[in-house]
Amino acid sequence: MVELNEVFETNTMIRDENLDVRTITMGIGLLDCCDSDVDILCDNIYKKITAVAKDLVKIGDEIGIDYGIPIINKRISVTPISLVGASSCRTRNDFVKIAETLERAACNVGVNFLGGYSALVQKGMSAADRLLIESIPYALANTEHICSSVSLASTKTGIDMDAVKLMGRVIKETAEATKDRDSIGCAKLVVFCNPADDNPFMAGAFHGVTETDTVINVGVSGPGVVKNAISKVKGQNFEVLCETVKKTAFKVTRVGQLVAKEASRRLNVPFGIVDLSLAPTPAIGDSIADIIQEMGVEYVGAPGTTAALAILNDQVKKGGVMASSYVGGLSGAFIPVSEDRSMAYAAEIGALSIDKLEAMTCVCSVGLDMIPIPGDTPAETISGIIADEMAIGMVNQKTTAVRLIPVIGKKAGETVEFGGLLGNSTIMPVNKYGCKDFIDRGGRIPAPIHSFKN
Template sequence: MINMFEVNETNKMITQENLDVRTITMGISLLDCISDDLEKLNQNIYDKILRLAHDLVPTGEAIEREYGIPIVNKRISVTPIALVGGNACKKPGDFVTIAKTLDKAAHEVGVNFIGGYSALVSKGMTKNDENLIRSIPEALATTERICSSVNVGSTKCGINMDAVRLMGDIVKETAELTKDQDSLGCAKLVVLCNAPDDNPFMAGAFHGVTEADAIINVGVSGPGVVKQALTEVRGKNFEILCETIKKTAFKVTRVGQLVAQEASRRLGVPFGIIDLSLAPTPAVGDSVAEILCEIGVEYPGAPGTTAALALLNDQVKKGGVMASSYVGGLSGAFIPVSEDKGMIDAVTAGALTIEKLEAMTCVCSVGLDMIAVPGDTSAASIAGVIADEMAIGMVNQKTTAVRLIPVIGKKVGDNVEFGGLLGYAPVMPVNRFNCENFVDRGGRIPAPIHSFKN
């Protein structure tokens, strides 16, 4: 039974501590839309999205009003388009027509973003995969709500270095084509290792081929709630600290579970998973960095930061799995720079570098996320950063990602404004030494020894 104390506690978390449901994401399979006629394929895709998702946004808004729980985003993820478009798309430009169809459908149903303009190439690339990847810059430059992802590695397969090298060029080209928007296209493009099939968060969301025809996945948030809870145990030992985080994560996840079940019932679509990640925003008080400071480091990046983040990530997961039987997606603590005011402050203070962020990604939920770098950063250097992060994911059997934004015309120390949840970011330096001979070798880095399990 829910008592009045729990109701009041939840109300306080919402009104004073920035608790929200970050997204309701409807996953939609497009496998039954496949056709060898491009025009028919586009029509099939548009019709199916409108048929299944036409009530998604009104339903989310109704739940917000009735329960008083903010739901920041309503989103859609679809089957990786490289798989869907292969029969009909013979060149990169053909795939761009699908991107425009997806964007049109997203506008029509009113969602914030639509993910799944994706390819899965951890072991090798088909011609269809390569055509989609080469279409990404134009697709992101000519649409508004499309998000794109490419999975280039996994613990089971190793790292496809041909795809990594190509993605260095694609990130640069995307930056150039969207330079009039401070290279915003790169904020909607992520490179992944061990990408999950049920991630509700952008830009990495896609609807995996093992999923049902349609599914509801919900991503909760609540860094402000955790931070506030920790102020009440300031100076206490680690046992008390961990118990506090765990109990708070449980409460936050229960809110997401309620929203997920209600959205599933009203839409007539099965409930998939709760992603219980702590996803920050640029708003003051809604920061993972501030949690790390409350745990005891002066700024993220100070000695002890990686240990504090590991502790936080683990306790969030332990609390969340008690609150829902279906926890999935990424689940943990996100450390995007531009989307977290505390991370921005740490970079500005000189406490946080890309190298320290890379170390932190060994224990957090994703990877190098929403990091603005100088516009003259080479494609080879970007590929090298991607390779490093993919190696962390491959060896540690976890999801890692890279979302770098080489902002054309900007240099170290400049600030870039992306707006909304994407926030703003100081341009960070990238190691100036060359890795071109490494990323140009081609081929595949083999899977680690511990991948041989069956």
């Protein structure tokens, strides 16, 4: 039974503390669209997406109004396109044609983003995988709503260093292709270790091949709610702090469970998971960095930051799993620099560096996320940063990711403005020393010994 004070509490969370459902994401399987003719394939893709997702935005808006819960984004994820296009794509332009079809479908149904222009190459690349990866700069330059991801590593298979090297070049080419817009194409491109098949958050969402044909996944977020709860236990011990975060995460996740079940019912699509990640926005009071600072760290990046983030990530998971029948996706705390106003400020004043962010990724839910770097950063250096992050995910059996934005024509210390949820940030310096000989070795880094669990 819901008590009256709980209703008032939830209303306060929504009105004053930025509680929202960050996204309703519909996953759509496209394997049944495959055809040896790329034009027929594109036609099949367009027809299926526009038929299956035609009511997604309308029903998402209706649920938000009916329950008084802000639902910020409605999105679509699709089967990794390298698999869908393998039977018909013979050139990069064939894959770009699919990307443009996905863009038309996204515009038709009115979603914010469509993810799944993706390849899974953690153990090696097929011809189709390579073509899709090489087409990414053109696909992202010619579309607005399409997001791309590439899986380069896993705990079970190791790290595909040939793909890591290729992605360093592709990220630079994507930056060049969108340099007239501060290289924004790279904000829609992420590489992964151990990606989740049911992640509803962009840019890394794709519809896993083990999923049912169509599914509803919901991502809920409430950094402001957690920060406000922590402010009420200032100076108290860690047991009290942890219990406060856990209880708050439970309440936030219950909102997501409600919306997910209702969206599933109204759309007549199976409910998949609730991702209970704390995802920040550039809005004041909607920041992961503010939570860490409320715990007692002067600025995010100062000593104690990684421990504070570990507390946050763990307690969010512990509270959330009790609140939903199915918790999945990434579920924890995101630390995207440009999307978090206080995180970006910490980078601006020098409290937060890429090296410190790398340490933080050992205990958070994703990785090096939305980090603008100098436009003249060598492709091999980008590949080296990626390799380091993939190693953290592989060894620690967790999801890690890299979304770097080499802003062409700008240097460390300058500012960049992406707008909307993507925010703004000071461009962060990278280590000036190289790793070209290491990256040029090629091949695959083997899986760690603890991956053998059969």
